[in-house]
Amino acid sequence: VLMVTRDRDGEGGDERRIEPRTDTAFFAVEIRGNDLYYRLVRNISASGFSFDDRFPLERPGDPILMEFPLPGSREPIRVSGRVVYARPDRGVGVRIEDVEKDRYAQLMAVPPPARK
Numbered sequence: 001v002l003m004v005t006r007d008r009d010g011e012g013g014d015e016r017r018i019e020p021r022t023d024t025a026f027f028a029v030e031i032r033g034n035d036l037y038y039r040l041v042r043n044i045s046a047s048g049f050s051f052d053d054r055f056p057l058e059r060p061g062d063p064i065l066m067e068f069p070l071p072g073s074r075e076p077i078r079v080s081g082r083v084v085y086a087r088p089d090r091g092v093g094v095r096i097e098d099v100e101k102d103r104y105a106q107l108m109a110v111p112p113p114a115r116k
Helices: 101-109
Strands: 022-032 035-044 048-051 063-068 077-087 091-099
Touching: 048 077, 063 091, 077 101, 091 101
Parallel strands: none
Antiparallel strands: 022 035, 022 063, 035 048, 048 091, 063 077, 077 091
């Protein structure tokens, strides 16, 4: 599965994704200053992820810090990235900039099942 998306807001030009995204459904925590927000992650790939948000506070280009659960581990995976798009109809798309690659690869190998 190859997905190509275009940034319709005109910011940052076209976004072309090479890796396939894996549909999923799990809660992660967005850390924003001293505040925590639970986010429903809908798909992940080696270079990014997206989560549902009907009223996104994020804007394209914003830095973002998340903690993803890793099944079988008490320590979450800390993921930092940059917002690529933020739209009520599509949620928020994030390009990963820094992550513990080995632990994230474990999550990619066994992603939580997507809800239908």
